[in-house]
Amino acid sequence: MSSKICYSDAGRESRPEKPFPESGRGDLPSLNSEGSPRTPTPEELEALGRYSASLEDATPEEIIAWAVRMYFPKLTMATAFGPEGCVILSILAKIDPRVYVFNLDTGYQFKETLELRDRIAEKYGILVDLQRPELSVAEYEAAHGGPVYQSNPDQCCRDRKIAVLHRAARGYHAWMSGIRRDQSPYRAGTPIVGWDKKFGLVKISPLANWNRNDVWSRILEEGIPYNELHDRGYPSIGCWPCTRSVLCGEDERAGRWSGTAKTECGLHISEDEK
Numbered sequence: 020m021s022s023k024i025c026y027s028d029a030g031r032e033s034r035p036e037k038p039f040p041e042s043g044r045g046d047l048p049s050l051n052s053e054g055s056p057r058t059p060t061p062e063e064l065e066a067l068g069r070y071s072a073s074l075e076d077a078t079p080e081e082i083i084a085w086a087v088r089m090y091f092p093k094l095t096m097a098t099a100f101g102p103e104g105c106v107i108l109s110i111l112a113k114i115d116p117r118v119y120v121f122n123l124d125t126g127y128q129f130k131e132t133l134e135l136r137d138r139i140a141e142k143y144g145i146l147v148d149l150q151r152p153e154l155s156v157a158e159y160e161a162a163h164g165g166p167v168y169q170s171n172p173d174q175c176c177r178d179r180k181i182a183v184l185h186r187a188a189r190g191y192h193a194w195m196s197g198i199r200r201d202q203s204p205y206r207a208g209t210p211i212v213g214w215d216k217k218f219g220l221v222k223i224s225p226l227a228n229w230n231r232n233d234v235w236s237r238i239l240e241e242g243i244p245y246n247e248l249h250d251r252g253y254p255s256i257g258c259w260p261c262t263r264s265v266l267c268g269e270d271e272r273a274g275r276w277s278g279t280a281k282t283e284c285g286l287h288i289s290e291d292e293k
């Protein structure tokens with residue numbers, strides 16, 4: 020890692036041991052249908068809350084192992100190959116590399132991001148599937164009279180990320196993501212296990228209570244492949260038109276949609292927060 024990236028968080032203390040729920044497959048009824056997402060019952064939501072509370076002090080390994088026991092083969096994961104996603108992939112490789120992992124390949128990703136997919140596959144034997152929108156970039160821009168990321172980035176994210184995730188996750192019951200609570204105010208309330216109303220899935224965030232130091236310590240200790248753009252001042256990497264490098268002292272997500280009010284692509288914002 021380059022010294023350009025500043026770490027401000029203190030190291031975390033080791034967490035106390037705490038029992039967490041055994042899965043008992045079928046313990047939680049299927050929450051997603053092949054069609055429109057349904058509304059979970061209060062009992063189901065309560066169960067998710069209990070699981071989340073019980074896993075609050077668990078390690079990412081314990082959370083991911085629990086998720087696999089509970090939901091595989093209806094468990095999936097979306098990754099943009101950020102440092103958190105790479106850590107989760109390294110853990111999945113040890114626990115169960117059969118979990119279906121996909122990337123939302125908008126057509127605007129950096130070449131370094133796509134190269135990282137190959138390095139992950141080489142190291143862990145997990146070839147992350149590229150899920151693409153119906154229209155190529157050329158077709159999409161032609162249909163809208165130019166780059167939509169300039170005229171209406173929310174629509175661009177809806178068309179090239181959110182719609183694709185809806186399609187890719189159909190038929191699954193749970194998805195994992197690498198978001199952390201300390202990344203932004205929107206993410207501060209992220210539960211370890213919760214209900215994702217937007218996608219009609221259980222959402223598991225194994226790194227929710229990790230901080231940036233935790234993530235990078237693990238990457239450096241274990242030699243986990245990471246996007247080389249991080250060494251060039253890009254702490255958070257999305258599509259190239261909407262990502263810039265940041266200066267030391269800037270927020271780690273300051274380079275995303277810089278100069279606009281937009282801070283999230285919408286994948287991790289619930290319907291209630293929009």
Ligand code: SF4
Pocket residue numbers: 125127167168171172173175176177179180257258259260261284
């Ligand atoms: S991040 Fe930018 S280019 Fe990527 S989908 Fe969203 S608006 Fe489009």
